[in-house]
Amino acid sequence: MKKLKGLGAGLLSVWLSGFLLIALSFYGTQLLSPSSLDDRSLFARVSISPRITIFTALNGSSSLEEENTKALLCIRSWLALSSQVTVVLFTQHISSSSFTDKFGSRLLLDSTIDFTFLGTPFVHSMLARSEAYVSDIAVLMDPETVLLPDFVSALNYAHDVDRDWLLVSSSVEIPRFPFHWDEKGHFWRQENRRRVRFGELQKMISMRSWKSNSSERKMILAWNNMDVPLHCGVVPPFLYQRGTYNQWIVNEAMSCKQRFVFDATSTISSFCLSNAENKYNRSDNVLEPQTRNWEYIGNSRLGQLYGSLFFNDNKSSTLPKLLKCNKRYIFVSASDRSNDSSIPKGNTGLNVGFRTREKISACISRSKSRSLKIDFVQNDQALPLLKFPFDLESLLPLVADKNRTVVLSIAGYSYKDMLMSWVCRLRRLAVSNFLVCALDDETYQFSILQGLPVFVDPYAPKNISFNDCHFGSKCFQKVTKVKSRTVLKILKLGYNVLLSDVDVYWFRNPLPLLHSFGPSVLAAQSDEYNTTAPINRPRRLNSGFYFARSDEPTIAAMEKVVKHAATSDLSEQPSFYDTLCGEGGIHRLRDDRCVEPETNLTVQFLNRDLFPNGAYGDLWLKKDVRAECEKKHCFVLHNNWISGRLKKLERQMMKGLWEYDASMRMCVLR
Numbered sequence: 001m002k003k004l005k006g007l008g009a010g011l012l013s014v015w016l017s018g019f020l021l022i023a024l025s026f027y028g029t030q031l032l033s034p035s036s037l038d039d040r041s042l043f044a045r046v047s048i049s050p051r052i053t054i055f056t057a058l059n060g061s062s063s064l065e066e067e068n069t070k071a072l073l074c075i076r077s078w079l080a081l082s083s084q085v086t087v088v089l090f091t092q093h094i095s096s097s098s099f100t101d102k103f104g105s106r107l108l109l110d111s112t113i114d115f116t117f118l119g120t121p122f123v124h125s126m127l128a129r130s131e132a133y134v135s136d137i138a139v140l141m142d143p144e145t146v147l148l149p150d151f152v153s154a155l156n157y158a159h160d161v162d163r164d165w166l167l168v169s170s171s172v173e174i175p176r177f178p179f180h181w182d183e184k185g186h187f188w189r190q191e192n193r194r195r196v197r198f199g200e201l202q203k204m205i206s207m208r209s210w211k212s213n214s215s216e217r218k219m220i221l222a223w224n225n226m227d228v229p230l231h232c233g234v235v236p237p238f239l240y241q242r243g244t245y246n247q248w249i250v251n252e253a254m255s256c257k258q259r260f261v262f263d264a265t266s267t268i269s270s271f272c273l274s275n276a277e278n279k280y281n282r283s284d285n286v287l288e289p290q291t292r293n294w295e296y297i298g299n300s301r302l303g304q305l306y307g308s309l310f311f312n313d314n315k316s317s318t319l320p321k322l323l324k325c326n327k328r329y330i331f332v333s334a335s336d337r338s339n340d341s342s343i344p345k346g347n348t349g350l351n352v353g354f355r356t357r358e359k360i361s362a363c364i365s366r367s368k369s370r371s372l373k374i375d376f377v378q379n380d381q382a383l384p385l386l387k388f389p390f391d392l393e394s395l396l397p398l399v400a401d402k403n404r405t406v407v408l409s410i411a412g413y414s415y416k417d418m419l420m421s422w423v424c425r426l427r428r429l430a431v432s433n434f435l436v437c438a439l440d441d442e443t444y445q446f447s448i449l450q451g452l453p454v455f456v457d458p459y460a461p462k463n464i465s466f467n468d469c470h471f472g473s474k475c476f477q478k479v480t481k482v483k484s485r486t487v488l489k490i491l492k493l494g495y496n497v498l499l500s501d502v503d504v505y506w507f508r509n510p511l512p513l514l515h516s517f518g519p520s521v522l523a524a525q526s527d528e529y530n531t532t533a534p535i536n537r538p539r540r541l542n543s544g545f546y547f548a549r550s551d552e553p554t555i556a557a558m559e560k561v562v563k564h565a566a567t568s569d570l571s572e573q574p575s576f577y578d579t580l581c582g583e584g585g586i587h588r589l590r591d592d593r594c595v596e597p598e599t600n601l602t603v604q605f606l607n608r609d610l611f612p613n614g615a616y617g618d619l620w621l622k623k624d625v626r627a628e629c630e631k632k633h634c635f636v637l638h639n640n641w642i643s644g645r646l647k648k649l650e651r652q653m654m655k656g657l658w659e660y661d662a663s664m665r666m667c668v669l670r
């Protein structure tokens with residue numbers, strides 16, 4: 001940010017440029033297209049034009065070009081506003097270079113943020129990632145928003161202010177936008193090809209804004225000095241474009257008092273194209289809008305849980321009272337203005353209202369002494385459980401890969417951080433076909449808010465404490481039996497399952513290798529620690545990492561395992577071995593297999609160099625575990641053979657095989 005020496009001089013220069021703008025845009029509104037109102041051509045700027053970086057994202061489930069035409073149109077119009085503008089577009093699909101060629105070098109695609117399993121981007125991830133970009137002003141906004149040139153001029157003014165600020169501006173929703181973007185001329189055209197004037201667009205907005213009544217107000221947030229935090233809080237995993245977070249950020253920024261927060265809605269003309277027609281109404285039916293409701297509810301839940309300020313749950317909740325800067329020209333027709341007291345009296349007819357414009361800098365200095373009234377936390381309301389419109393049956397087709405395979409993990413609340421670390425690792429490896437089975441309601445709710453495809457285990461014992469559910473405990477025995485039953489259920493629904501405990505760290509995606517064993521083979525990790533002993537010795541089958549195919553022999557064999565476990569006093573691990581390899585290992589074949597004679601299912605014990613357990617080769621004792629494992633070309637490393645949850649957590653964190661930042665509530669940035 002450019003610091004102005006001496007407030008007086010600073011203000012004067014802003015005043016002067018402001019006056020120029022008023023004068024020029026007054027005439028300009030009648031004749032200018034957005035591109036010609038660009039500061040470059042009209043004004044000799046007093047200060048250097050700030051770099052403006054707009055951060056926005058596309059719903060990842062749709063590909064770049066299809067279904068995002070409106071958004072892409074808007075992005076084009078942003079880029080045309082000024083050469084100061086750069087757009088960072090977060091998307092899951094980095095498509096062909098032809099896409100970016102069309103937009104030029106000021107559109108950057110970034111796919112490093114986190115998305116939910118439905119492809120909705122996370123706001124906290126976007127904000128964290130935005131810090132990696134160098135810019136004078138950062139802007140966070142929805143992609144389907146049309147900006148007019150006063151956006152750039154307002155930010156240019158704000159840039160001259162010698163203070164850290166956060167600017168808020170609401171967008172007006174327009175059901176139909178009858179104009180076309182002229183790529184060559186950089187202006188909007190009407191259907192009859194006539195060029196649309198800036199003033200006409202502004203008027204459209206002004207007339208709407210007084211009637212605007214939308215609860216999920218679309219907003220533009222812009223802030224300078226990106227080195228200073230936006231607010232003092234930690235952003236919870238809000239979903240982008242699903243409400244609440246704009247208000248939340250504003251509230252937090254106001255309570256933090258590090259930035260001057262102001263509402264520039266009347267200075268910046270913007271409108272969003274409302275989605276009258278429904279994008280999610282696809283034949284596969286899974287993405288219908290009503291199934292999206294929980295995303296909005298989840299966001300408002302997060303706002304209440306983690307906000308330092310009280311959130312009004314009412315649909316009508318609006319922004320906290322902000323200082324409003326700047327009245328701009330008000331165009332209004334007689335019929336529309338009857339009830340708005342902010343419109344100057346004595347004007348009749350069309351396009352008549354006009355008020356002087358207050359400079360942002362003047363507004364800010366006027367407000368310096370003004371204290372903002374803030375409502376404080378009321379966090380004691382009990383929140384009803386969040387309803388998630390998916391169950392196991394509906395999740396499977398959504399997450400399974402093209403081989404109809406899912407990666408299943410089962411977790412209770414005390415392992416939630418480890419679950420997240422596991423999930424973050426899979427996201428990083430671009431393994432998206434995972435599923436989480438929650439053992440309790442807390443894990444279920446937590447996982448929903450983290451955007452995970454989660455279902456509640458119908459078999460989970462409801463009355464046990466999972467807090468110290470480690471190997472050998474009664475709890476552990478019960479929980480492991482839940483695992484095989486759930487796997488069996490999924491196999492019967494026609495999907496292959498790679499079961500992976502959350503304490504299995506993935507170095508590489510093992511699925512292609514596991515698939516290569518072919519049908520009628522169940523591949524499982526060996527728990528043998530003795531480096532010279534055969535890996536299929538009795539009870540050395542680790543039931544925390546195995547790949548089961550949805551074929552007849554496997555299903556039949558898993559039925560037997562589940563039956564055996566149900567009558568056993570032990571955990572399910574011995575049931576696996578005793579059922580599939582026979583007691584004492586009588587069905588062993590060679591040093592690394594068993595064949596269950598009734599079903600002909602082959603159990604393949606996985607090579608321990610590639611799939612080491614926690615005791616093999618003392619890997620966990622090595623100074624650089626990752627390097628050691630990479631040398632061996634490990635696919636995974638199991639963090640087992642250690643007693644106690646905290647020790648387990650500690651070991652994994654200390655060795656740098658940890659991918660979740662619990663304090664930031666998000667995956668460690670790449």
Ligand SMILES: *[C@@H]1O[C@H](CO)[C@@H](O)[C@H](O)[C@H]1NC(C)=O
Nearest residue numbers: 058059068071143241275292
């Ligand atoms: C993304 O999804 C939200 C909510 O369904 C919708 O309002 C928005 O228009 C979508 N945006 C894009 C670019 O598809």
Ligand SMILES: *[C@@H]1O[C@H](CO)[C@@H](O)[C@H](O)[C@H]1NC(C)=O
Nearest residue numbers: 210211212213214215315316
């Ligand atoms: C605003 O919304 C409320 C509740 O949905 C509705 O009753 C009211 O008529 C709306 N007002 C306008 C001006 O649309």
Ligand SMILES: *[C@@H]1O[C@H](CO)[C@@H](O)[C@H](O)[C@H]1NC(C)=O
Nearest residue numbers: 277278279280281282283289
């Ligand atoms: C969804 O699509 C079906 C036909 O495919 C149509 O009958 C229905 O009206 C659509 N619903 C919405 C909300 O557009």
Ligand SMILES: *[C@@H]1O[C@H](CO)[C@@H](O)[C@H](O)[C@H]1NC(C)=O
Nearest residue numbers: 311312313314315316317381
């Ligand atoms: C929500 O609005 C209703 C009616 O307007 C009011 O009675 C209720 O107290 C409001 N709830 C909250 C949490 O403000």
Ligand SMILES: *[C@@H]1O[C@H](CO)[C@@H](O)[C@H](O)[C@H]1NC(C)=O
Nearest residue numbers: 210211335336337338339340
């Ligand atoms: C204007 O306000 C009056 C009372 O405040 C109300 O009765 C009337 O319905 C309003 N008119 C419109 C068009 O909203």
Ligand SMILES: *[C@@H]1O[C@H](CO)[C@@H](O)[C@H](O)[C@H]1NC(C)=O
Nearest residue numbers: 459460461462463464465474
């Ligand atoms: C837990 O519930 C099961 C049946 O649901 C019951 O058999 C068992 O005794 C209960 N255990 C405890 C510790 O309450």
Ligand SMILES: *[C@@H]1O[C@H](CO)[C@@H](O)[C@H](O)[C@H]1NC(C)=O
Nearest residue numbers: 401403405511512513515516
């Ligand atoms: C899917 O199955 C094919 C054929 O068995 C295999 O080559 C491929 O690696 C599998 N893909 C994954 C991701 O497992």
Ligand SMILES: *[C@@H]1O[C@H](CO)[C@@H](O)[C@H](O)[C@H]1NC(C)=O
Nearest residue numbers: 529530531532533534535537
């Ligand atoms: C490992 O196994 C070999 C042969 O199976 C045996 O001789 C040796 O004692 C075992 N070592 C340990 C530490 O158990």
Ligand SMILES: *[C@@H]1O[C@H](CO)[C@@H](O)[C@H](O)[C@H]1NC(C)=O
Nearest residue numbers: 553556596597598599600601
């Ligand atoms: C298992 O294999 C044996 C010999 O290959 C065969 O006779 C038997 O019918 C098979 N059993 C099943 C259940 O397929």
